[in-house]
Amino acid sequence: MISTLHLGPVALPTYPLLALLGFYLGLWLAAQIAARRGINPDHLYNLGFYAAIAAAVVGRIGHILLFFPAYRSDPISILSPNLAAFQPVFAVAAVAIVILFYQRRYHLPVAELGDALAYGALLTLATLALADGLNGRHFGIASTQPWAIEQWSMARHPVQYYEMLGTLLLIALLWWRQQTLRPGQLGLWAAAGYAAVRLFVDAYRDQPALIGDGYRQSQVIAFIALMILLLVLYQSLAEPDTPNGITFEWQQEEDGSR
Amino acid sequence: MTTKRRFSLILILTFLLGGWWIWQHRLPTDITASARPAIPRAGNPAPDFTLLNPAGNEVHLSGLKGQAVVLNFWASWCGPCRAEMPELQQAYQQFGKNGLVVLGVNQGEPVSIVNDFLAQLQLTFPVVLDQQLQVSQLYHINSLPTTFFIDRDGIIREVVIGQMNAALLKERLRSIYP
Numbered sequence: 001m002i003s004t005l006h007l008g009p010v011a012l013p014t015y016p017l018l019a020l021l022g023f024y025l026g027l028w029l030a031a032q033i034a035a036r037r038g039i040n041p042d043h044l045y046n047l048g049f050y051a052a053i054a055a056a057v058v059g060r061i062g063h064i065l066l067f068f069p070a071y072r073s074d075p076i077s078i079l080s081p082n083l084a085a086f087q088p089v090f091a092v093a094a095v096a097i098v099i100l101f102y103q104r105r106y107h108l109p110v111a112e113l114g115d116a117l118a119y120g121a122l123l124t125l126a127t128l129a130l131a132d133g134l135n136g137r138h139f140g141i142a143s144t145q146p147w148a149i150e151q152w153s154m155a156r157h158p159v160q161y162y163e164m165l166g167t168l169l170l171i172a173l174l175w176w177r178q179q180t181l182r183p184g185q186l187g188l189w190a191a192a193g194y195a196a197v198r199l200f201v202d203a204y205r206d207q208p209a210l211i212g213d214g215y216r217q218s219q220v221i222a223f224i225a226l227m228i229l230l231l232v233l234y235q236s237l238a239e240p241d242t243p244n245g246i247t248f249e250w251q252q253e254e255d256g257s258r
Numbered sequence: 259m260t261t262k263r264r265f266s267l268i269l270i271l272t273f274l275l276g277g278w279w280i281w282q283h284r285l286p287t288d289i290t291a292s293a294r295p296a297i298p299r300a301g302n303p304a305p306d307f308t309l310l311n312p313a314g315n316e317v318h319l320s321g322l323k324g325q326a327v328v329l330n331f332w333a334s335w336c337g338p339c340r341a342e343m344p345e346l347q348q349a350y351q352q353f354g355k356n357g358l359v360v361l362g363v364n365q366g367e368p369v370s371i372v373n374d375f376l377a378q379l380q381l382t383f384p385v386v387l388d389q390q391l392q393v394s395q396l397y398h399i400n401s402l403p404t405t406f407f408i409d410r411d412g413i414i415r416e417v418v419i420g421q422m423n424a425a426l427l428k429e430r431l432r433s434i435y436p
């Protein structure tokens with residue numbers, strides 16, 4: 001595990017460092033896709049900036065509201081740099097509102113914007129999986145495979161790296177096929193692909209949250225999400241000529257041959 | 259075969275294979291947290307250790323079982339550690355009589371420096387000396403302060419890296435001291 005990078009007298013924690021890098025990389029990739037979809041990539045960078053500010057401010061406001069007496073007795077702690085003093089639900093809601101507001105303000109096409117954001121999110125998730133691996137978070141079950149890694153005093157499945165590799169493979173696959181996908185498709189396939197990756201690799205994660213009769217919660221959520229997304233894609237097949245319909249290359253070939 | 263039929267087949271196969279994969283990797287539901295290996299992660303038993311306090315007496319972490327423990331790693335040269343000490347002291351004074359232990363683990367400093375620091379900030383909660391840094395290594399401490407919230411059964415419920423403010427400390431205390 002490499003949870004700290006030592007650069008001379010400076011010790012840098014790898015998790016927040018990679019989280020920041022992942023956020024930037026995801027934004028950069030989203031901007032690339034946006035440009036190919038006819039959206040000015042500057043919109044993506046602006047959106048990322050506003051969303052980050054909103055998440056930080058509203059996340060902290062949420063924490064202040066929940067623990068107002070503590071903050072009232074020590075107002076300076078409102079500026080505490082500790083990222084744990086946040087309410088994630090407030091931050092996520094703020095990000096969603098910022099995206100919605102920005103999309104409406106600049107009349108950005110929803111399907112194209114969704115494609116760019118979902119695809120960019122994949123790279124952020126891959127970077128976070130790497131950060132998890134370096135920090136021993138969400139570790140794997142015991143393994144005797146030659147590629148097992150030593151984490152928490154035991155040889156374990158490098159499940160964080162399985163997730164990273166699966167997600168990178170998905171990014172490559174979608175990049176290769178993007179020209180054949182209509183607006184809206186890329187985002188749907190990105191989400192479905194990531195759900196499939198999690199459904200597969202989470203079988204090797206240790207100490208998962210369980211539901212029902214010992215089922216792994218994250219696998220069940222991924223499975224439900226995957227089935228819903230595939231059904232949405234299936235539904236789109238019924239109307240291949242609509243602007244948001246799904247048309248595959250092999251479908252076009254088939255239609256053309258008729 | 260038409261596109262829709264092909265896709266239907268993919269849907270059915272995904273449903274069957276996905277369902278089988280989940281079913282295949284079910285886990286027994288009767289595994290308790292205390293049966294897990296002792297590693298310094300939330301949800302696992304806190305690794306046990308024995309260290310000396312400034313008076314030269316041994317303190318065993320396992321000896322505190324039955325009480326909620328806030329295990330705080332610190333050093334006198336660490337500004338954020340110093341800044342959060344009054345909050346830890348206040349929590350100790352407020353809840354100490356009802357089963358909350360704040361245990362400070364000083365990283366590798368001489369007893370004289372530790373005693374001066376405790377006197378200067380008027381800290382009365384127990385402190386132990388990790389002079390060989392073996393407990394810091396056991397707990398994978400990479401930055402200071404780092405705080406573990408351990409419940410009455412000896413299970414780590416939360417880990418906070420960095421300086422806590424009063425609100426964050428209060429929030430995390432809820433996980434071990436409801």
